[in-house]
Amino acid sequence: MGKNCNTGNRPPDICKMRVFFNGINPFAFGRKSLSILLKLSLISSESPASNMSSDADASSSSPGEHATSVQGDQAKTQPTMKAGTEVPEPERFAQETIRDYLLENVEEFHRLHELRRKGWETSGGDTHFKKQRAAADRCNANSTQFFYTVIKTIAKDLGKATGALNLSRVEQPALLDMCVAPGGFVDVALTKTPGSHIRAMSLPVEQGGHDVKMLDAQVNVEFRDITTLAADMGVTKDDVPLNFPGPYDFLFEKVLGDNEKFDLVFCDGHVLRTHPRAEWREPREATRLALTQTALGLEHLNNCGTMVILMHKLDSWRSFDLIHQFSKMATVKLYKHYRHHKIRSSFYLVAKNIQVDSAFAKEMVAMWKQRYKIATFGNDEEYAEMHRVTRETALVEPQKFGEKYVAMGKKIWKTQADGLENAPFLKKHTKEQGKRRAKE
Numbered sequence: 374m375g376k377n378c379n380t381g382n383r384p385p386d387i388c389k390m391r392v393f394f395n396g397i398n399p400f401a402f403g404r405k406s407l408s409i410l411l412k413l414s415l416i417s418s419e420s421p422a423s424n425m426s427s428d429a430d431a432s433s434s435s436p437g438e439h440a441t442s443v444q445g446d447q448a449k450t451q452p453t454m455k456a457g458t459e460v461p462e463p464e465r466f467a468q469e470t471i472r473d474y475l476l477e478n479v480e481e482f483h484r485l486h487e488l489r490r491k492g493w494e495t496s497g498g499d500t501h502f503k504k505q506r507a508a509a510d511r512c513n514a515n516s517t518q519f520f521y522t523v524i525k526t527i528a529k530d531l532g533k534a535t536g537a538l539n540l541s542r543v544e545q546p547a548l549l550d551m552c553v554a555p556g557g558f559v560d561v562a563l564t565k566t567p568g569s570h571i572r573a574m575s576l577p578v579e580q581g582g583h584d585v586k587m588l589d590a591q592v593n594v595e596f597r598d599i600t601t602l603a604a605d606m607g608v609t610k611d612d613v614p615l616n617f618p619g620p621y622d623f624l625f626e627k628v629l630g631d632n633e634k635f636d637l638v639f640c641d642g643h644v645l646r647t648h649p650r651a652e653w654r655e656p657r658e659a660t661r662l663a664l665t666q667t668a669l670g671l672e673h674l675n676n677c678g679t680m681v682i683l684m685h686k687l688d689s690w691r692s693f694d695l696i697h698q699f700s701k702m703a704t705v706k707l708y709k710h711y712r713h714h715k716i717r718s719s720f721y722l723v724a725k726n727i728q729v730d731s732a733f734a735k736e737m738v739a740m741w742k743q744r745y746k747i748a749t750f751g752n753d754e755e756y757a758e759m760h761r762v763t764r765e766t767a768l769v770e771p772q773k774f775g776e777k778y779v780a781m782g783k784k785i786w787k788t789q790a791d792g793l794e795n796a797p798f799l800k801k802h803t804k805e806q807g808k809r810r811a812k813e
Contacts, residue, residue: 488790527713
């Protein structure tokens with residue numbers, strides 16, 4: 374594995390399992406989950422889905438070609454893509470298992486779940502978030518300055534809590550931010566480690582991207598849509614089906630050099646409503662963007678480097694799974710800002726001392742690139758299969774990582790619950806409910 378970043382040569386699964394029910398500890402589950410667990414012996418024909426894949430096409434076509442239409446005379450075709458959902462049915466059992474596990478074992482999450490339920494009963498929450506979305510979509514000097522200030526505050530506090538932004542011990546530090554706007558994270562990192570080499574990218578403003586506002590004018594921002602970095606993601610012209618709906622503008626020349634490495638990578642981009650996109654992109658855009666950032670971020674990270682990843686819905690299976698995978702190759706912390714993200718599900722995964730040279734890390738990059746291909750070109754069945762989680766996997770994985778996952782997540786859930794409990798729209802709803810009950 375090479376340099377171990379002072380974390381030791383940890384085995385792939387860092388949580389020891391107690392041996393009950395063929396490796397499953399029933400005491401980690403509540404009664405409802407345990408009743409499901411006992412049915413596991415009936416699932417004899419369903420093997421755990423592999424969490425890794427080494428099948429990724431790393432080749433690229435000739436340089437200097439920026440595709441704008443369907444290319445070539447490939448014999449293959451692609452079944453027509455229908456609008457789908459980002460959380461397909463094959464993942465539902467896993468999601469329900471995680472939710473039940475948390476409800477039965479984590480007081481902080483149970484409280485949050487009840488507050489969410491109350492929020493669903495009132496239109497005040499919808500109005501609040503609708504106003505927030507409208508404000509976020511308005512791009513002007515004032516909104517850009519506000520957004521920039523918020524991100525800088527989050528970056529400073531995240532840095533204090535995790536130490537992730539301090540590269541002072543690194544010789545010739547380098548930083549990559551593929552969704553840099555408005556620039557707060559890069560600015561804070563530069564104040565901590567002046568002179569760092571920066572590679573920054575951002576969606577062009579004319580395509581709906583945010584303005585970039587950074588104190589360091591020496592930072593050269595490359596304006597591009599990173600989900601089009603086909604060559605970097607191992608996609609060639611030959612991978613594009615003849616009947617691919619289009620239009621598209623895949624870049625078949627690599628943007629990041631094969632030997633280009635960074636010590637700190639930010640993966641905090643999210644899909645923007647202001648970004649006009651082709652219809653074929655809409656159902657899977659969030660997945661494609663997340664896969665691009667994590668795959669290229671990890672692939673171009675120096676051994677023992679750090680990644681900061683913006684995530685949502687800690688109680689989702691996908692969040693549980695990604696945190697679990699990073700925990701097998703890094704030291705992981707979760708961070709949620711107590712003020713700016715308090716009522717939303719947003720939080721950050723901070724992975725330090727990542728064992729980039731390990732076989733596991735390379736397998737993860739390959740898997741994420743393969744999933745990008747499926748999310749881009751696959752039909753609905755292939756996309757659903759990509760997200761499939763077997764019942765056995767959904768039941769066994771919390772045994773391997775549940776305790777550490779809960780320990781990392783308690784503060785996140787408490788912060789959001791505290792925020793919701795004190796949100797004006799929920800306080801108003803609770804007060805109105807009390808008045809109605811008093812009249813009954």
